[in-house]
Amino acid sequence: MKRYIIGVTGASGSILAKRLLSYLAGTGTQLHIIATDMGKKVFEYETGISWEVFLNTLTRDRTNVFAYDNNNLFASVASGSFTAEAMMIVPCSMATAAKIATGTGGNLLCRAADVCLKEKIRLVLSPREAPLNAVHLRNLLTLSECGAVILPPVPMFYADSGNYGDMIDKIVGRILKSAGIENDLYSKWNMGKDC
Numbered sequence: 001m002k003r004y005i006i007g008v009t010g011a012s013g014s015i016l017a018k019r020l021l022s023y024l025a026g027t028g029t030q031l032h033i034i035a036t037d038m039g040k041k042v043f044e045y046e047t048g049i050s051w052e053v054f055l056n057t058l059t060r061d062r063t064n065v066f067a068y069d070n071n072n073l074f075a076s077v078a079s080g081s082f083t084a085e086a087m088m089i090v091p092c093s094m095a096t097a098a099k100i101a102t103g104t105g106g107n108l109l110c111r112a113a114d115v116c117l118k119e120k121i122r123l124v125l126s127p128r129e130a131p132l133n134a135v136h137l138r139n140l141l142t143l144s145e146c147g148a149v150i151l152p153p154v155p156m157f158y159a160d161s162g163n164y165g166d167m168i169d170k171i172v173g174r175i176l177k178s179a180g181i182e183n184d185l186y187s188k189w190n191m192g193k194d195c
């Protein structure tokens with residue numbers, strides 16, 4: 001069974017985490033979820049659903065979904081011996097991006113990301129901030145140079161139907177694809193193939 005680690009932080013964009021986790025949980029792949037304290041709070045603020053209630057809906061009647069305490073550095077995902085296909089951090093705050101870029105983690109989410117970088121496991125970050133200052137840009141560049149995929153949650157305006165749910169699906173579909181997960185949340189661009 002394929003395993004994925006999903007980090008959720010306190011950047012805006014909790015709806016992306018909600019959609020991504022709901023989609024993945026239904027695929028039967030093994031999910032290892034780590035949320036920061038601010039990730040949980042912003043999730044509740046933006047979606048109106050408490051993180052714990054949401055987690056319960058994901059884990060109920062499922063044996064493929066695991067959630068970790070972000071302070072538990074003894075968890076399996078903190079070790080290089082844990083094998084996973086990819087890790088996705090959705091949404092990724094500038095604070096968490098900075099901690100991973102500088103190796104100053106100190107929590108399970110950052111440690112798991114650090115392990116992915118050192119073990120060459122695919123790491124996809126969906127960072128959200130606007131505007132980005134030079135510190136943010138430098139940290140994101142460092143992460144890119146270290147092998148992470150930086151995929152900001154940017155709408156595909158050229159293919160936008162104007163429907164919010166559609167827009168979220170397309171962004172989540174791109175994140176999943178970057179993590180190596182084929183999915184049907186967005187369709188590939190095929191216009192212009194005759195040009």
Ligand SMILES: Cc1cc2nc3c(=O)[nH]c(=O)nc-3n(C[C@H](O)[C@H](O)[C@H](O)COP(=O)(O)O)c2cc1C
Pocket residue numbers: 008009010011012013036037038039042045092093094095096097128129130
């Ligand atoms: C409603 C709300 C929205 C926020 N949106 C962002 C954001 O889009 N990007 C960001 O980097 N930080 C954002 N923050 C600030 C982060 O939550 C803050 O930097 C926090 O320390 C991140 O912690 P974490 O990385 O451990 O989750 C937001 C905070 C709140 C309360």
